[in-house]
Amino acid sequence: MANNYSVLELNLGLGNNNVGGHAGQSPRQRCPAPFLLKTYDLLEELGENIEDSTKIVSWNAEGTGFVVWSPSEFSELTLPRYFKHNNFSSFIRQLNTYGFKKISSKRWEFKHEKFQRGCRHMLGEITRKKCEPSVFPAYLKSSSEENNATSSTEENNDHQLLMEENKNLKKERLELQVQIDECKALEMKLLECLSQFMDTHQNKVRRLC
Amino acid sequence: MANNYSVLELNLGLGNNNVGGHAGQSPRQRCPAPFLLKTYDLLEELGENIEDSTKIVSWNAEGTGFVVWSPSEFSELTLPRYFKHNNFSSFIRQLNTYGFKKISSKRWEFKHEKFQRGCRHMLGEITRKKCEPSVFPAYLKSSSEENNATSSTEENNDHQLLMEENKNLKKERLELQVQIDECKALEMKLLECLSQFMDTHQNKVRRLC
């Protein structure tokens, strides 16, 4: 009773097939994130068992998205059966993380190009959004902390900024390294191309002489 | 029944007092992480209600650490009342994250200098371990975590290291940027070379015909 999600949890963590050697940008098939599988299954299962009048959540008419008809019931009843929480906002946060769009201001309807009825196999093409780092971001924003203006506040703040900057620098380093790798790959291709061209050319000239 | 942790969840997320402007390395008082509060409370509450013979988990005799006497019961019964899971290994992972040490090979006993019976107020001084990527090799790190090293010295040292790392990261960034520029320049040359070659080749062939 207490753990009525325990069975559902079994398919958690399959997402690790994602990370192996082919973690590139390829749109090829991968093991879908647990969140996507659960959300998809939830729609399929609820669609079967519940008649229209008591719909909590369902695919939209075209099957190109889904609608949460009753957020309160969805949160109370559906969410805890599939996830470790019962907060609608956490569910929305995940949708945003995976690039879903809210497509109506009047009802809770969401779409993702690769999330459609009957297309469970496409879920593997949906990826998490990545965060875009720039070295000097957030700390220009921070407005009102309860200013315990002590002598050490300034120092702490300084320290904070330094850590923030370091973190961003590390992110940036990673990105630069990726750029370099891509650059080198392109170089290789160009060189190959060039040498192949030279061979062809020589042969042609030889024949013509 | 199904959500018997719902009340306990109310104190989740108080940890946000942590993140504001003063989230530095300072050993000053902060709002303890939810994990620490829950683990502490769990020991206090269970200690009151359960007689020795059925102990699942308790403080050790000196109150300087705690013992999980029955991991299986602890996982099944205790964990889900305080956390969103019932996996002993996840609990251990959190202990490690917060710097607890397993201090016996014979039983599940854990200690953290700042985690002691009757000292709920010290929990705020326990921080998560941070991951520290390369730039700064381990040889400058202090070995023993348990030094009560005076606050200001530690802070200064930390700040020093941070600035050093920051400097190195910027240097490295510059080098990476140079690499990228070189790479791109080479690319350009290769492309030029290729196009020039193609021209020459065409001319030659034309002449030879």
Next chain:
DNA sequence: GGGAATATTCCC
């Protein structure tokens, strides 16, 4: 033990 990915929460 700890790295790293995903999940959940809180805040802007």
Next chain:
DNA sequence: GGGAATATTCCC
């Protein structure tokens, strides 16, 4: 919506 901290999971 999304940034960022903490929590949970899986893997080495």
